[in-house]
Amino acid sequence: MLSWRTPAISGTIGGSSLARAKSALAVPVPRRLQSSQAVESPGTRRLEWRLDGRKLPPWRTKRRDYEPFSPSAVILERLYARESRMTREQWELFRDIASKRSTRLPVMTAQMLLRQEEASLRTSLSGLLTDDDGSETDSNWDKRLEILAHTGITEQHLQHWVWILQGKTADERVQRFLSGDTYKPMFLLFIMIHKAHTIFDRQLFVSLLDYVSTTYCQDRSQAAEPQRVYRSLSSRHNMTPAHFIEMLDRLVNQALRLCPEALVTIAEVVTCYLETKPVSPNSHDNGYSAQCRVFNRALFTFSRAANLRPLANTRYNWEAQKHLLAFSNSLKRPLIINESGYRAIQGVMVGREKSEDEAKVAIRSAKSWPPYREAWDGVDEQRRLEDDLSRAVKTGISAREAGYPDSELDRALGTLGGAVLGDGPTVQTRSTSFRARSGRRAAENVYKTWAAQVRATRNSQEAWAAFRRPPREGIRPSAWVYEEMFAKLFAYEVDDPASAVPGNAKEVMPVYQPGNLSEFEKWRLQPPTVAELYDHMLDSGVKPVGQVLRMLVANAESEGEVLRYLQDSPYQDFAAVVQERDRSCPPNEANFFQVEGLYRSVPRTVFGAYISFLCKMQRKVYSGHSYADHADSPVDNSYLRRALAVVSVRLRPELPEGRTYKPPWYDILRTMVMARTHGALVTVARGQVELFLNVFKWVRKHTGMDAMLLEIMCLSTGRVMAANFTKAANPPVVRPEAVYAAREERWWARHDAAGEEGRKTLASAWVESMAAFEEMQKPGSGIGGFHVYIYVRVLGMYGAVHEMVVVMRWVLARLEEGDQFNGGIEDGTSNHAYLLRAFGFAEAYGNECGRVDEVASIKARRRLLVEEGYPFTLGEMSKSDEEDVEFVMAIAEGWGKYAEDDVDGKIPW
Incomplete structure (x- = not known):
């Protein structure tokens, strides 16, 4: 019997029921099949990583001990196939790796992993892992262990590597990998940094870069590692230029997804390797050609665009390339830049x-x-071409x-x-x-x-x-x-x-x-x-x-246009499900893989565009809905429900695409709150704010936190707080949160407030905002002045003056350490302007709340930065900024009255 797990997402979509919302986001994660007979038919789901490990030359595939596929890729496939239904293609790979009698470390490790899993739950793989005679003692396995012993590898090494691979998440596996001094082979490192092995903890990734630098790139004058008796245990000698290029490619892929700032650190690893790499005795030029090869490949790799905000993060691509070029110029014989490098x-x-x-x-x-x-003038006339x-x-x-x-x-x-x-x-x-x-x-x-x-x-x-x-x-x-x-x-x-x-x-x-x-x-x-x-x-x-x-x-304006575009394209199967208005979503157990195959038949960019179209149509429904002063009247949410159901089918968290491709989730989260009218967000208990919070937590857990999610969270929370504690003009304006209302017109001054459920929802939004910003305080998060500004405003809406002071002190500490806040210290950029607004807002708000001494200390530290050349001199606050402070304080006053009513202490402070 298959088991299904549903993410903990609750709430309602307009007038729909809680069960309907949960079914839209249901993510099927069946148990691992216990028999090779009950598997999916071929072609039901494309093997995610296929055989995309290190490609072997033809002469190696002919040797008996070297397989035509990558055992490391099979191990990685096994890690994510434990609790999901296996396809026949996957099962055949596991059977092949179990039947091998090779002494290669990846094969032995994969078989050790399978042996431990088979000990708890036997399948037909058990017979392939042991001798054909069915004896309790596996003589072939023991012989292979004896052969490995001559190279310094023992069974304890294999058990330790399997323990690393048995971690539940990628972050846990990397944490185990970095713990202890036991020798770890390169294939295990390559699994840890594979693009499908999705690391979410930025600090953990930085620690992994430190491990790579220490293990493979330390100076010759220092002891990079203990003197090894066995040549096979020497990490530095095993890291050839070809291996290093493969490792560099995987590290950059992780950095571009997780933290583009780490590209500079990776560039330092490259220059350290070029300085310290062992020279082959067969080299005719003392390793110079190999250095040029790695150098130019690094220049090419650092030219790749970041997954999130590629143009804004180009500065880190250039910083990484500039570090390599400066290193080359410092050599007596500079490295040659080839055509691809230029x-x-x-x-x-x-x-x-x-x-x-x-x-x-x-x-x-x-x-x-x-x-x-x-x-235009004489200066232009004097300029040369x-x-x-x-x-x-x-x-x-x-x-x-x-x-x-x-x-x-x-x-x-x-x-x-x-x-x-x-x-x-x-x-x-x-x-x-x-x-x-x-x-x-x-x-x-x-x-x-x-x-x-x-x-x-x-x-x-x-x-x-x-x-x-x-x-x-x-x-x-x-x-x-x-x-x-x-x-x-x-x-x-x-x-x-x-x-x-x-x-x-x-x-x-x-x-x-x-x-x-x-x-x-x-x-x-x-x-x-x-x-x-x-x-x-x-x-x-x-x-x-x-x-x-x-x-x-x-950019289509109707479903008819979308259908025409898809019917004219090669993706006829996807056009058929769009024509049926996604009636097959969410699928049942019987047809899940069939429906998933239809939605996976198009490239992910086209799939993301379809979700963007559904969200755009939902925004049109919201904008055309009649304005309600204080009632959340039912609204058609069919487009949003379709988007949630379709995304939950294709972007499942057990698939690499589901953990890394996030634009569809951005569109959905933006639509849920920020597209609603002012009056529709007043009674939060009957709205979809609670659903928004649960979807946000689900996305954050399975795809990781980033600057875009923080931005969506803070802006959405501000919208809800403004809607519940101020009254918008009638008819509504484009940005109702910027409309200031007189005291007698504010919602909190009335007696029909949102009630206890509304208070809990608003408090949960605050808690989630603080947790999100705390996670983004780690190095390499990519937050800038705009994120600091919108977060400080949210703290002001909740009257959290102390937390606001703590945040501004943290910002000052980062600036004093030389952090640029994604261009925030460069005069003339938008991040710099928003960082100045954050300082001005926090200081004005703190003075109004009587925190004069704390504000004075912030001003003093800011003046020291100005004396050092930082452009952080604040001018006089404009009228709009003063009104914004008054507006936020009015919201805080209304929230304070709600907090006083909560005598049972049910709001999570």
Whole structure:
């Protein structure tokens, strides 16, 4: 009998029942099957990690002791298949690894793990793990242990490694891995840092980096490890450049998902390895070529974009690359940068924020296409053409000077950088790096150049002009080119064109029409509509796939449009379930894997776009709902229920995708509270705030905490508190929490307040906000001035002055230690502006509450930072800031009255 576990998520969605909400988020986690007969049919679920371990050369696969698959990947698959239904493909892998009679450490460890599991619950694997004669003593196993003993590996080593692998979570396994001095082989380290082994604790990951540096990269003059009698136990000698490159790739994957700040630490590990790595006696150049190989591979690896806020975290990519380049320049014989190394540096330069000079060049461009430089004053007249080149373009020039010819990918990067040799100028546009085609498909890179030309424009009219001018005569646009054109058509116009810098954001600049153009010319230059461009794409023989399909689905205005896009794409099975309005979700035990296969038939980006569309439709329902002063009248939540049910099927926590792909959860959490009207959030006990809190805790537990979840939590809590203790204007405004109401108009001044259930829900929101911020205080969390500001406002709404002072002291301590708070110490950035607002808000709020001495100490420490050169001088508070402090204090006053009514102490302080 299969068992099903449902996450502890409670609450209601509008007028729906609690059972309905739980069924929408039910995540099936059946027990491990006890027999090889009761397994899923082939093809029901794709093997997650498949055989993606270290690829073996053909000559090794022919040897008897080396399997054509990676035993480490099988071990990792086993860790996450213990409590879920196994597919036949998985079971065959486990049978293969159990039947091997190899002395390889991963095989022996996997069999030891299976032996211990079989001791508690026997399956048909037991017969494969022992001798064929069925004797109690396994002579073959003992012989293999004797062979390993000659290399220094004992059965106690295997038992310790199995104990590490038996940890319940990835964090627990890493913690066991770092404990003790027992020798750990490289395959075990590679399992710990595999992309499917999802680490959530940032401090634990930093400790793992320290272990790698100490074990494999310590200075030759120091004893990196005890003198080993056996060569096989020498970690430093076993770490070849090929192994190090594989380890570097996995460490960077973990860092880009967990904490991009750790890229700098990984760069330090790379330079330490390059300094201390043992030189092979067969090396003809004293290891110099191997150093260059690792160096350039590291430059390429550090060019990858972060999973969360890739452009904002580009600064860490550059810091890591800069550390490697500084190390190379410090050598007597600098390391050679190859073509991919230059390209990686240029790709990071394209994503960096514009410098002051680059911003001036972008602003001083004429509004025609192609843009040309305008001289505004004598200083502009004296500038040379070379002074207008961006850092990305100068990097490309350095590559050509080093002897590497331009490729189509280099031309695409140059286009995004603002200039290509021999072509007209473009708009310097921030962008993440992209991969090039190679081999037989290398000719397709010309479409990358064309797509870059469309992207490096200021508005849809300029993009349309670039779209109609192919880089080579006779070629038709591909899906990449259509993707960039659709992006320009879907983009919003900037709010303040006078202060906006072209190429800095996804928003487009307004279209400039010279006064001497005829109406026919204006009509000729006008870009097509989305529907016209879509028909043009289909007529050209290009199907909506990949990012084009993602963009179309996410920006669709109706389910009919989504259905049309999916039916024109190769994903017909997914189109069928969308046409049925997701009636099969949540599935039952009998058809779960069939339904899961349908939702897994599309790429995860398209799946995320579909969830984003459902949330957008739900927001439209909320905005069209009639405004209620103090009643949470029933609202249609069908789109939100569908989104919850669909996400729970595909993004299950036992799958790597379910633990790492979080944008669908962001959309759902934003919709649940922040999309509701002011009046709909007044009576929190009858609303969906409780459900929001439970979903938030579930997502935090299974996917880990990050800066985006903290932001959603604080903003949602602020919305609910403002709705319950102030009265919005009628009709509602866009941001009701910013509307200040007179005392007699506040909700808490009335007698029909939310009651005890409402108090408990509001108190739970406070507790969750504090727990989330406490977790994000760990190094490498990525929080900035904006997160500090919104959290301080939440503390102010609850009247938590003491906690507010503690937070500001923590911020000062981080600043005194040199922490940049994600660019918060750089004048002119949004994080810096919000950090200043946080200081101003906390000091004004503290003075109003009588904490004069504590506020004075904060001001004194802040002045010391200013004397050291930090831009933290606060000006006079604006009228809006003063009103915001008064507004928050009014909410705190209302919450204080609720707290006084709670005589039984039921609110968790």
